[in-house]
Amino acid sequence: MTATASSARPWDAERVARWLRDNTYHHSRFADLDRLVRLKREQGRTVSLCLPTLNEERTIGKEILLLRAELMQRHPLLDEIVVMDSGSTDHTREIAAEWGARVCLASEVLPGVESRRGKGENLWKALYQCEGDIIVYVDADIRNVHPRFAYALLGPLLERPDIEYVKAFYDRPIEVVPGVRTSGGGRVTELLVRPMFSLFVPELAALIQPLSGEYAARRSMLETLPFPIGYGVEVAHLLDIYHRRGLDALAQVDLDQRVHRNQPLDALGRMAFGILQVMFDRLHRYGHLAQRPPISSVMRQFSVHGEGGYQPVEYRLAEEERPPIITVPEYRARFGRPPPTPSEP
Amino acid sequence: MNSWDDLLAALPDLRAAALAIRDPLLSDVIALVETPAPTGHEEARADRLAARLTEAGADVGGVDEQRNVVAVLPGIEGARTLLVAAPLDALDIPDAQREVQLGRDELIGPFVGDNAIALAAMAALPTLLDRAQIRLRSNLLLIAAAGSLGRGNFAGLRHALASSRWTPALGWCLESVQLGRLNYAATGLVRGEIRCALPPDYDWAQYGASGTILPMADIIERMGRIPLSQRPLSTLVLGSIRGGISHSNIARETTLCFEARSESADELRRIRSAIEDIVEDAAARSGQQVSLDVAAWRDPGALDIGHPLVRRGRAILQALGISPMLYPTTSQLGALLDRGVPGITLGLTSGRRRSDLDEVDEAVSISALATGLTQLVAHLVAADLELTP
Numbered sequence: 001m002t003a004t005a006s007s008a009r010p011w012d013a014e015r016v017a018r019w020l021r022d023n024t025y026h027h028s029r030f031a032d033l034d035r036l037v038r039l040k041r042e043q044g045r046t047v048s049l050c051l052p053t054l055n056e057e058r059t060i061g062k063e064i065l066l067l068r069a070e071l072m073q074r075h076p077l078l079d080e081i082v083v084m085d086s087g088s089t090d091h092t093r094e095i096a097a098e099w100g101a102r103v104c105l106a107s108e109v110l111p112g113v114e115s116r117r118g119k120g121e122n123l124w125k126a127l128y129q130c131e132g133d134i135i136v137y138v139d140a141d142i143r144n145v146h147p148r149f150a151y152a153l154l155g156p157l158l159e160r161p162d163i164e165y166v167k168a169f170y171d172r173p174i175e176v177v178p179g180v181r182t183s184g185g186g187r188v189t190e191l192l193v194r195p196m197f198s199l200f201v202p203e204l205a206a207l208i209q210p211l212s213g214e215y216a217a218r219r220s221m222l223e224t225l226p227f228p229i230g231y232g233v234e235v236a237h238l239l240d241i242y243h244r245r246g247l248d249a250l251a252q253v254d255l256d257q258r259v260h261r262n263q264p265l266d267a268l269g270r271m272a273f274g275i276l277q278v279m280f281d282r283l284h285r286y287g288h289l290a291q292r293p294p295i296s297s298v299m300r301q302f303s304v305h306g307e308g309g310y311q312p313v314e315y316r317l318a319e320e321e322r323p324p325i326i327t328v329p330e331y332r333a334r335f336g337r338p339p340p341t342p343s344e345p
Numbered sequence: 346m347n348s349w350d351d352l353l354a355a356l357p358d359l360r361a362a363a364l365a366i367r368d369p370l371l372s373d374v375i376a377l378v379e380t381p382a383p384t385g386h387e388e389a390r391a392d393r394l395a396a397r398l399t400e401a402g403a404d405v406g407g408v409d410e411q412r413n414v415v416a417v418l419p420g421i422e423g424a425r426t427l428l429v430a431a432p433l434d435a436l437d438i439p440d441a442q443r444e445v446q447l448g449r450d451e452l453i454g455p456f457v458g459d460n461a462i463a464l465a466a467m468a469a470l471p472t473l474l475d476r477a478q479i480r481l482r483s484n485l486l487l488i489a490a491a492g493s494l495g496r497g498n499f500a501g502l503r504h505a506l507a508s509s510r511w512t513p514a515l516g517w518c519l520e521s522v523q524l525g526r527l528n529y530a531a532t533g534l535v536r537g538e539i540r541c542a543l544p545p546d547y548d549w550a551q552y553g554a555s556g557t558i559l560p561m562a563d564i565i566e567r568m569g570r571i572p573l574s575q576r577p578l579s580t581l582v583l584g585s586i587r588g589g590i591s592h593s594n595i596a597r598e599t600t601l602c603f604e605a606r607s608e609s610a611d612e613l614r615r616i617r618s619a620i621e622d623i624v625e626d627a628a629a630r631s632g633q634q635v636s637l638d639v640a641a642w643r644d645p646g647a648l649d650i651g652h653p654l655v656r657r658g659r660a661i662l663q664a665l666g667i668s669p670m671l672y673p674t675t676s677q678l679g680a681l682l683d684r685g686v687p688g689i690t691l692g693l694t695s696g697r698r699r700s701d702l703d704e705v706d707e708a709v710s711i712s713a714l715a716t717g718l719t720q721l722v723a724h725l726v727a728a729d730l731e732l733t734p
Contacts, residue, residue, distance in 0.1 A: 061447030062375060069372035091449070098449050100368070143444050144379070 011202040011298070013312070015247070020206060020310045023156070023163070023251040027148040030155030030253075033075035039158040046079045048132030049150055052122040054086040056140040057095055063138070063145045064099040070147040077151055082130050083140075084109075084122040092140075104129050120233030127222055135222060139213035148255055153216035156251040164221040164249040165241050167207060168214035170257055186211065190301075192272050193235060196279055198299045200288045201239065203247050205300045206312065210238055211275075214255070221249075231271040232278025239282040349732045353664050356719055362477035363718035366469055371452065371711065373397060373465040375445045378454050383437035387412040387491040387501075390433060394468055394489050401471040403487060411504040412491035417511065418471050419484055420729075426484040427728055428513035428686065429470060429721075430502055430677055431463040432493035451708050458696035458707040462521035464489055466693050466718060473718060474725075481729045486511050490677060495536070498641035499680040506684045515654060515728050516688035517721065518677045521696065521709060524717045525667045527658040528674035528690035531682050532606045533613045533645030539564060539624055541588075542598045542634040556595035558588055560631040564623055565601065571619045577608035578673075579616065608673055610644050646682035647673070653733055654689045654724075660734035661723045665716055691724070693717030 030036060040047065049067060053060060064081055071077045083096040083103045097103045107115045109125040123137060134157055136150050153166045189211050197205040204210065211234050221241065228236050241249055263271070283289050299315045325331045326340050346352060382390035391408040395416075399405045403416035414433065420426075435456045445454035452462075467487055474481070486509065491501035506513075520526065541557040541564070565583065573579040581603065588599025605620070607613040621637055628635035648655060650671075662669045674690050681688035694717045696709035726732070 058446055061449075062445055065368055065447055066372050066375060069368040073369055095447070095449055099447065 011300075016203055016206050016312065019203075019247050020312075023248065024208075024310055025152070025156060025251065025253045027152035027155075027253055027255050030152045031148075033071075033077060033147075033151060036151060036155060036158055037075055037077050040077060040154075043158065045134055045158070046132040047077060047134045047136065047154060048126075048130035049078050049081045049136045049138060050123070050126040050130055051081065051083045051096075051101070051138055051140045052086070052119055052126070053083055053088060053092050053096070053140045055088045055090045055092060057088070057090040057092045059143060059145070060092050060140050061095040061099050063140060063142060064096055064101045066145055067138075067147060067150055068100050071150055075151075077154065078136075079132055080130065082126060084126045084129065086117060086119075086122055102129075116229045118229035119231065120227045121229040123233060124227035124229070127219065133219050134216060135219060136216040137214065144257060146255075149214055150216075152253045152255055153214060156253065157216055157218065160251075162248060163251045164245060165217040165237065166215060166251045166253060167210065167238075168212045168255050169207075169209035169252055170212070170255045186268075188268050188272050188275065192275060193279075194301065195299060200283055201242065202298070202300065204238055204242055206247070206302070206310075207238065207250070207252055208254075208302055208310065209252075210235060228274075228278050231274035235275050236278045236282060239279075239286070243286050346726065346730060346732075349660075349727070349734050352723060352727055352730075352732055355726075356664060356723060359477055359722050360715055360719040362473055363715040363722070365476055366472055367711070367715065369472070370465055370469045370714070371447070373468060374452060374457065374461045375447075375454075377461040377464055378435075378445050378457055379443050381437065381440070381443070382434050382491075384434040384492055384494045384497045387433045391489065391491065394433070394464065397468045398471070398487065401468065402475070403471050409505065409508070411501045413501045413505045414487075414489040415505055415509065416487045417484055418474070418481070418487070420481045422482040423484050424482070425514045426486050426511040427481070427725060428486045428488065428511075428516035428681070428688070429467050429519060429725075430488040430490055430516060430681070431467040431519040432460045432677060433464065433489040433491045433501065434494050434497065435460065436494065450711050452711055453706060453708040455706055458521040458694075458709045460519075460521050462693055462709060462714065463519035466714075466721065467519055469718075470721075470725075473722060477722060479722065479726060481725065483514070483729050484511060485725070486513055490680075493677055496640040498536070498643070499677055502677050502680040503684070506680065506686070513681075513686045516681045516686045517724060518681065518688060518690040519721070520674075520676055520690055520692050522694060522707075523670070523692045524695050524713050524720075525662060525670045526674075526690065526692040527655065527662065527669045527671050528676065528678055529650065529652065529655045529658075529671065530608070530647035530673040531643070531645060531679035532608060532673040532675050533610055533679075534604055534606045534641065534643050534675055535613055535617045535639060536604045536641035537602075537620070537637055537639045539601045539603070539620075540598065540634075540636050540638065541600075541627070541631075543595075544632065544634055556589070556597065557599040557633060558596045560627055560633055560635065561586070561588065561599040561601060563631075564627050564635070567623045567627075568603070568620065571616060571623075573616070574607075574609075574612055577612055579605070579607035579609070579612045581605045581616065604675075606675060608645050613645070643675075643679045644683065645673070646679060648682075648687055648689065652687060654687060654728070656734060657724060657727045657732075658689055658691070661720050661727070665720060667716070691717070691721060693721070 081101040083101045085093050086106050093103050106122050106125050138149050156163045156166045194205050225240050300312045302310050303313050380390045380393050391412050391414050395405050395414045398416040403418050405416040438455050488505045541561045583603050585602045589596030605616045624635050624637045659669045676690045678690045694709050694714040
């Protein structure tokens, strides 16, 4: 990938509003599974579901059973379920095989390539193992898994050929005032990723949960993307696709609630570090750092209005600075200080 | 299929059909567990079940005013109607606890065994019969009955039977566990709540005031001394007690929930009378407001042990290598027998509490479920063709 001049488009409220309206869905839109199966057949597509795992014996069996029963047996939407395991030491692989998934140990895939550990590594190797034209990635630690976690991500890809990559978001939060709720992601998203996007790639801040582990994409796109092996893989995908194809190649789907393990703060710190590495790498590649664009003072978060209307909420957070107080004559007079010399800050 | 021996010879095929629908059935069990259905508020689960039965090809009459789901699989002749019923409601628990875990051969979760498997199995019957290439001569009436627990007193099933245009010739009540149970007798029961409350003029300043817990303790002690006959068998279960808010605050109200069971209606009346006497005496002695609220009353009833349903049940279980367990039940069978519908209760799989102290999570065997479903279909075919061992 070559570095180009900064290709991040400036914030265009109208364009982002249109994207929020046209490319943001609720899962209920895709609940007619027979229609999705028909679309898939008409397009001659095949679909693989990949579950990256590491010690998920508590949830993996149920996840495979539900997705297989509903989306392979009752409605033939998925062609295969592949578990890509990082080397679980519990019964994850045995249970996954028992319930009908094809189980791969990541370290044994592509043996000619030096093996590395990380979620991104698994997702990358899954491209080699899975056979589908469309790949759906779903995390394996979901406690309230439902078939919508897969079919709703497929919906936009089957309906619209212009969409390349579909991201999930969930946990529509509590109403703050009647009809309006704040919306957003987890701690790393809200404290790191969204502020960074707001600063450097403002349009991507419209993704409600850019780090969600559930997404679907076309193989033809995924096979051309580099995969950071760690936590930065999702952010890298978004930045790379955005710079190649723009916001319109992305879509997001509201999956309602998702219950999963809560990560401790130290783990989130490591995740944030990995994401920062990838972010700065991409900002450099795409020329954002070299061009040193003016630092934006607008932070954008999102709220939900009624059923499904997402609107940006802008906060002007200009971090203005006061000079050293010793430069203020009144201060010097009060404390008997001499004027600062030019070399002093 | 013309004879009992033909039926026994077909059992392996029936089992294969049951195994083939394993995954969709378990998927339904999980969905049902994760859909709350506390007694009196079963609508969400009823809607889900109605959709599933419609998808499976049954004629679903929707959800009735008692929140039952009633569906029919019309028979080739339709001269008779066979009934399969399962309870729709479950005890209420917080959503955070409503999680099912799937092991290699176990389904673990809140009330999986009581009674999500039975409900899902009932909903799977149209698919299972289709898979086994069985078309019954009789109509098959399927009722997911609301109001089966606690104060519900089988209100749903009673209503569905009273208002149905089909009169079942025979009925089977499904319970998730235990495989091998063959209940042909319904235990009579009285289910009630004793409430002890402070009177409006209670002297809060009185030193040594003890509130409502001590009088309730006295009631419990006296209930424990009510004689219970061994034959006919009678039992008294003190199921729950609640009252008070802290170490030191005087408890304003204490409630005891109990259930007395007996094979004899006379015994049941005697136990109820004894409890009423204790309550009245406690009210008089303590000066507190003590009341008895009878939430449910059921007369005992039973089929003759030689009834064809029972004989077939024993023979089918033995053919499947399972020892029949015959004992009276407090399941929905009582509502069938009250209505004059000959019926039995069957268990579909084996199960256990997740741990001795766990009152919510249950673990049930997945592999045994195929045997339970085989048993159920064999019953339906035998009754439909009037085959006898």
